[in-house]
Amino acid sequence: MEILIYGTVNSVIFALIAVGFTLVYGVSRVPNFAHGSIYVLVGFLTWSFVNDLNLNYALAIILSLAIASIIGLLIYRIVLIRLRGMATSEIIASFAVSLIILEGLRMQGIAGFKGFIGPFYVLKPFVEGKIELFGIFIDYQRLIIIGAGVALVTALSVFTHHTKIGLSLRAIAQDERAAMMLGVNSDRMAMIAMSIGSALAGLAAVAILPLGNISAEVGYRVLIYALAVCIIGGLGSWGGAILASFVIGFAMKISTALFGALWESVVLVGTIIVILLFRPSGLLGKQKELEERV
Amino acid sequence: MAYLLAPRLLLIMGLLVVPLFVDMYWQRVLCSAGIYALLALGFDFLAEYAGLVCLGGALFIGTGGYIAGLLNHYFHLPPLLTIPIATVAGAAFSTMVLIPCLRLRGIYFAIISFMFPLFAVFIIIALNVFGGTEGISALDTFPSIWLELYLILAAVLVSLFAIRRLVNENMGIILRGVKDNDQAVRASGISITGYKTRAVFIAALLGCFGGAYLSHLYGWLGLSLFAMDFSILPIAATVMGGMGSLVGPVLGAFILTPMSEALRGFGQLRVVLYCLILIAFMVYKPEGIMNYLERKYHQFEKWEEV
Numbered sequence: 001m002e003i004l005i006y007g008t009v010n011s012v013i014f015a016l017i018a019v020g021f022t023l024v025y026g027v028s029r030v031p032n033f034a035h036g037s038i039y040v041l042v043g044f045l046t047w048s049f050v051n052d053l054n055l056n057y058a059l060a061i062i063l064s065l066a067i068a069s070i071i072g073l074l075i076y077r078i079v080l081i082r083l084r085g086m087a088t089s090e091i092i093a094s095f096a097v098s099l100i101i102l103e104g105l106r107m108q109g110i111a112g113f114k115g116f117i118g119p120f121y122v123l124k125p126f127v128e129g130k131i132e133l134f135g136i137f138i139d140y141q142r143l144i145i146i147g148a149g150v151a152l153v154t155a156l157s158v159f160t161h162h163t164k165i166g167l168s169l170r171a172i173a174q175d176e177r178a179a180m181m182l183g184v185n186s187d188r189m190a191m192i193a194m195s196i197g198s199a200l201a202g203l204a205a206v207a208i209l210p211l212g213n214i215s216a217e218v219g220y221r222v223l224i225y226a227l228a229v230c231i232i233g234g235l236g237s238w239g240g241a242i243l244a245s246f247v248i249g250f251a252m253k254i255s256t257a258l259f260g261a262l263w264e265s266v267v268l269v270g271t272i273i274v275i276l277l278f279r280p281s282g283l284l285g286k287q288k289e290l291e292e293r294v
Numbered sequence: 295m296a297y298l299l300a301p302r303l304l305l306i307m308g309l310l311v312v313p314l315f316v317d318m319y320w321q322r323v324l325c326s327a328g329i330y331a332l333l334a335l336g337f338d339f340l341a342e343y344a345g346l347v348c349l350g351g352a353l354f355i356g357t358g359g360y361i362a363g364l365l366n367h368y369f370h371l372p373p374l375l376t377i378p379i380a381t382v383a384g385a386a387f388s389t390m391v392l393i394p395c396l397r398l399r400g401i402y403f404a405i406i407s408f409m410f411p412l413f414a415v416f417i418i419i420a421l422n423v424f425g426g427t428e429g430i431s432a433l434d435t436f437p438s439i440w441l442e443l444y445l446i447l448a449a450v451l452v453s454l455f456a457i458r459r460l461v462n463e464n465m466g467i468i469l470r471g472v473k474d475n476d477q478a479v480r481a482s483g484i485s486i487t488g489y490k491t492r493a494v495f496i497a498a499l500l501g502c503f504g505g506a507y508l509s510h511l512y513g514w515l516g517l518s519l520f521a522m523d524f525s526i527l528p529i530a531a532t533v534m535g536g537m538g539s540l541v542g543p544v545l546g547a548f549i550l551t552p553m554s555e556a557l558r559g560f561g562q563l564r565v566v567l568y569c570l571i572l573i574a575f576m577v578y579k580p581e582g583i584m585n586y587l588e589r590k591y592h593q594f595e596k597w598e599e600v
Contacts, residue, residue, distance in 0.1 A: 031405075082577050088347045091404050092529055093576050095349070096569040099526065103565040224412060227405045265416035272406070273394050 003250075003257055009142045011249025012149035013208055015242055017222050018229035019152060020200030022241045023160075024193050025230065029173050032194060033094040034075055035201050036223030037101035042068045042202035043214040044105055065202045072198025076191045084190070098223070106216040141210050148207045152200070157238050169193055228268060232275050247271065301591065305541065309447050309548075320552070321443055325511055327551035328446035329355070329504040334528035334535070334543035335453060336497035342538035343461050344493035345473030346396075347404040352411035352524035353391070354501020355508065358384035360424060362506035363515035366433045373434050377506045384502030389495045396490045411520040418517060429516025433509060442511055449507075450544060453500055458540050460496070469493055526565070527554070530572040536582025545584060 017039070024032040042064045049060035075097055083089040160166035171179035172186045180186055201222075212218070228248060233240030248271060255267040313321055333351045340346045362380035365371045371379075395406040418424055436442040460466055468489055471479040476486050509515040528543070531550050535542030550568060557564045575582065 079573055079577060088341065088404065089576055089580070091347065091349070092533065093573055095408075096526075096530075096572045096576075099522075100566050100569045103563070103569075220412065224409055227409065231402065231405060263420055265413060266420055269409075269413045269417075272409075276394050276398070276406075 003253055005138060007250040007253040009138075009146060009249075010253050011246040012146050014225055014229055014245035014249050015153060016145065016149045016204040016207060017201075018226045018233075018241055018245060019156060020197040020204065021226035022230055022233075022238070023156065023169075023200060024197035029176075030076065030080060030190050030194060031091050031094060032072070032075075032197055033091055033223065034072075034098040034101065035197070035226055036219035036221070037098040037105075038068050038071060038198045038201045039205040039222045040105060040214060040216060040219040041071070041101055042205040043209040043218075046206055047214060061206050065199050065206075068202035069195040069199040073191055073195040075198075076194040080190075080194075081187060084187070098219070102216045102219045145207050148203070152203065153238070153242060156200075160238075165189075165192060228272055232272060234279075305545075306451060309451060310444075313443050313447070318439065321439055323552055323555045324548075325442055325446050326508075327548050328450050329508055330524075330527050330531060330551050331450045331544040331547035332446075332453060332500040332504040333524060334531040334547045335450070335457060335540065336500040337528045338532045338537060338540055338543040339457050339461070340493060340497045341532070343466060343473065344469045344490060345476075346490060346494065347407075348494075348497065349404050349408035349525055349529070350410045351501055351528050352520045352522065353407070353414060354384070354388055354498050355505035355524045356411060356414055356520040357388045357498075358502030358505025358507075359509035359515050359519040360384075360505075361387070361502075363430055363433050363509040364424060366510070367430050373436065373510045377503065377510065380506035381499055381503040384505065385495050385498035388498045388502065389491060392494055393487075393491060396487050396494070408525070411522075411525060415517050415520045425516065427517060429514060429518075431514045433513045433515065435510060435513040442507075446504075446507055449503060454540065454544055457496070461540070465489070465492070522565075526572075527551070527568065530568050530575075532582075533572055534575050534582060536584035536586070536588075539582070539584040539588065542582050542584030546582070 021032060021035045024030050024035075045064035045067060046060045049055045049063060050057055053060075055063070075094065079093050079097060080090055083093055160170055168179065168184040168189050169192070171182070171184055172189050176186055204222075209218075225248075229241055229244045232247060233242070233244030248268060251267050251271050252264045255263050313324055316324070333355065336354070337348060337351060340348050358380045361384045362373075362376040365376045365379060366373065391410065392407065395403055398406060419427055424430070436445070461469070468479065468484060471484075472486050472489055479489075480486055505519060509519065527550060528547065531546030532543040533546075534550065535544070535546030550571075554564050554568055557567055579586070
């Protein structure tokens with residue numbers, strides 16, 4: 001029972017982390033390697049709004065989400081727009097942006113080498129306390145995460161399938177030239193995708209970070225998790241991403257229960273390699289299979 | 295003849311003579327610049343000639359370094375033996391690790407290869423083997439600074455010219471074919487994965503040599519062999535020097551490493567600075583220094599004829 005409940009929480013955390021990355025890359029083909037850094041940045045901003053400027057918690061969250069989406073937009077407008085179409089350069093440039101943000105934050109003393117001695121940066125949960133569920137204690141924050149995850153995924157799938165912007169986003173992913181002929185401005189769409197994706201990363205951050213510390217290392221880990229979910233699930237498929245987050249979430253939880261917490265990452269690599277060996281295009285990935293993979 | 299020889303001799307002499315005129319500290323810096331140059335060369339070869347963008351240079355350094363260090367620590371082999379063994383065994387090992395991912399292309403391979411060094415760190419911490427988080431110190435070092443200096447410079451020059459030659463042989467042509475249109479190569483009855491494996495092995499040889507050398511250079515091995523620096527700086531050097539020119543990345547490494555050494559006072563801000571340089575080059579001068587110089591040099595030749 002404990003595995004079931006905490007496994008679900010874990011899986012939803014993965015889904016929340018990956019959803020922004022999937023939207024930006026799987027849907028509009030911009031590999032946003034700055035995903036993890038924006039996640040940490042939002043955590044840090046919220047923390048300092050609350051603790052340095054004494055703002056209201058909700059207001060702080062809204063402000064930092066707005067800042068995150070503006071940063072995402074600027075990253076695309078200033079850097080990525082000039083490299084559009086060259087996947088390699090896009091990866092390297094966005095990863096460089098991510099390093100700038102993360103290492104810059106580390107200078108600010110946000111954990112890393114200072115964190116082990118100095119105070120940890122911790123966001124406080126929305127609602128304190130825990131509840132007993134089938135004999136297992138679970139705190140409210142984890143329940144909130146599950147609710148947020150379900151709501152977000154539903155909202156996004158409605159957004160990409162039934163609104164004009166969402167449909168245009170998918171159009172430029174499938175065939176950029178045809179979409180442009182039909183009057184979709186591909187640069188503007190990519191810009192919108194980046195800003196939505198960054199806001200989603202931020203949303204995941206404010207929901208998940210109360211469970212742990214904010215540190216620069218979290219940024220790298222979040223990026224890896226997002227990539228892992230995307231690769232395992234297959235790109236451009238919501239179902240795949242959700243399935244993959246459940247596969248990883250439960251695989252990691254079960255291995256923790258059986259062997260201990262340190263084995264988590266080993267299991268993660270193992271899962272990725274096994275799935276790539278048997279299904280190179282991911283669990284549910286079909287889009288453009290021949291062009292992308294051999 | 296002189297037209298062709300001059301730039302090559304300039305590079306060789308430059309690399310061989312400069313160490314004579316700098317002090318001990320900067321000689322050490324040149325040693326690590328050599329390691330980065332090897333990595334950058336491997337990255338450029340993989341990215342431009344085989345179409346595999348490998349963001350995980352640290353995997354090669356780490357594997358080579360750990361194998362050499364462990365052989366030295368547990369079996370007391372001298373560096374003369376450990377370095378060749380670690381180069382070949384490390385390259386074989388990292389190629390084995392990467393084989394499942396070779397079916398991926400472009401961005402997917404980049405993503406996966408980026409994850410490997412980080413996972414290697416997790417695994418070493420999780421299993422607490424090979425010295426765990428502490429690392430192993432007091433390995434054998436080289437007898438003199440001149441040996442360590444000229445060993446790495448010779449390795450850089452030899453591998454630079456070897457790879458330049460390789461990419462114009464049949465194998466290089468096939469690899470470029472794999473990069474540009476792998477379905478066509480496949481239709482010609484050539485195994486793409488086989489050739490990709492060979493290309494990765496070659497790049498891994500360079501990286502693992504650098505790693506093995508590094509662990510003997512400082513007489514120490516630890517988790518920082520898998521550090522992000524070894525993945526990022528070579529890429530910055532390649533972009534700065536000019537992708538696809540092979541010489542460019544080497545030059546870039548020999549410019550960037552001393553520069554980042556001079557910025558050591560800034561601590562972690564160094565990474566930020568060289569990322570800024572990287573982005574600036576990418577956005578404003580995508581061809582890189584070397585391609586620019588080469589064009590100018592050819593123009594110069596044309597003027598002389600006129």
